[in-house]
Amino acid sequence: MTTIFRLLSRLPLSWLHALGTLAGWAVWWSSPKYRRRLRENLFQAIGHVSDEVLRAAIVGAGRQMFELPYVWLRPLDQVLGRVVRVEGRELLEAACAERVPVLLLTPHLGCFEICAQYCATHGPITVLYRPPRKAALRPLMEAGRTRGLVRVAPADVSGVRRLVKALRSGEMVGMLPDQAPQQGEGAWVPFFGRPAWTMTLAARLSEVRGVRVLMIWTERLPRGAGWIVHLSEPVEAIDGSLEQRCAAINREVERLILRCPGQYLWGYNRYKVPRGVEPPQEVAR
Numbered sequence: 001m002t003t004i005f006r007l008l009s010r011l012p013l014s015w016l017h018a019l020g021t022l023a024g025w026a027v028w029w030s031s032p033k034y035r036r037r038l039r040e041n042l043f044q045a046i047g048h049v050s051d052e053v054l055r056a057a058i059v060g061a062g063r064q065m066f067e068l069p070y071v072w073l074r075p076l077d078q079v080l081g082r083v084v085r086v087e088g089r090e091l092l093e094a095a096c097a098e099r100v101p102v103l104l105l106t107p108h109l110g111c112f113e114i115c116a117q118y119c120a121t122h123g124p125i126t127v128l129y130r131p132p133r134k135a136a137l138r139p140l141m142e143a144g145r146t147r148g149l150v151r152v153a154p155a156d157v158s159g160v161r162r163l164v165k166a167l168r169s170g171e172m173v174g175m176l177p178d179q180a181p182q183q184g185e186g187a188w189v190p191f192f193g194r195p196a197w198t199m200t201l202a203a204r205l206s207e208v209r210g211v212r213v214l215m216i217w218t219e220r221l222p223r224g225a226g227w228i229v230h231l232s233e234p235v236e237a238i239d240g241s242l243e244q245r246c247a248a249i250n251r252e253v254e255r256l257i258l259r260c261p262g263q264y265l266w267g268y269n270r271y272k273v274p275r276g277v278e279p280p281q282e283v284a285r
Contacts (some may be wrong), residue, residue, distance in 0.1 A: 026060025056262025072144025
């Protein structure tokens with residue numbers, strides 16, 4: 001696996017995206033279950049699904065996978081050199097200048113692996129890390145994600161302590177709030193109008209004193225032209241009870257996804273019921 005990734009990392013980004021396009025369609029046609037889930041999730045979010053958005057989602061999933069060798073194994077300056085523009089840069093610069101803790105939230109949208117690497121050019125950032133199911137990918141993932149000033153924290157009690165410590169030290173913390181958590185780590189909260197088992201950690205971290213929440217995602221440009229990083233403040237305040245905070249974060253994630261629905265990983269099983277978790281009533285029925 002390492003050898004394959006190293007060989008792929010030597011290819012131009014445009015070639016990798018071309019291979020990703022083929023891979024996206026191959027998975028689409030080879031897996032009826034994947035086709036059904038992708039269509040259902042898309043329809044749940046945006047209703048009528050145009051052919052254009054559907055095609056973009058299919059190829060986007062493949063491109064996201066095939067750009068990983070480039071993002072993880074190319075020299076860091078080369079990777080960041082493909083970021084052609086940063087919108088909202090001043091928000092991150094101001095927070096870092098004021099030395100306030102920053103909680104950066106990004107969905108599975110576009111090239112989300114770039115987000116932490118870019119933010120680390122402004123200071124240390126600790127990101128939540130869940131080991132991949134395929135053990136062969138673990139060394140690659142850890143090496144690719146711990147470059148520059150990026151640190152990782154495992155998705156367990158010790159990792160949560162690291163995240164809290166980083167925030168209390170006035171540093172940055174990043175995570176994917178639309179990642180389905182395990183038993184005891186989530187709550188049933190609406191996501192595009194349907195109950196989804198949603199992590200509570202992001203909401204809990206937003207309660208750390210003085211923390212500033214920023215939304216971030218990275219748009220993938222066509223023909224391997226690079227990426228655009230988008231930073232923004234939440235449209236609504238992340239406050240209230242834990243469940244209210246979770247719901248507000250989900251709505252913020254929805255807003256980002258709807259800006260570029262063709263680049264979200266709709267094939268991700270966002271509405272699964274984790275083992276040991278009691279399903280919501282409408283699912284139970």
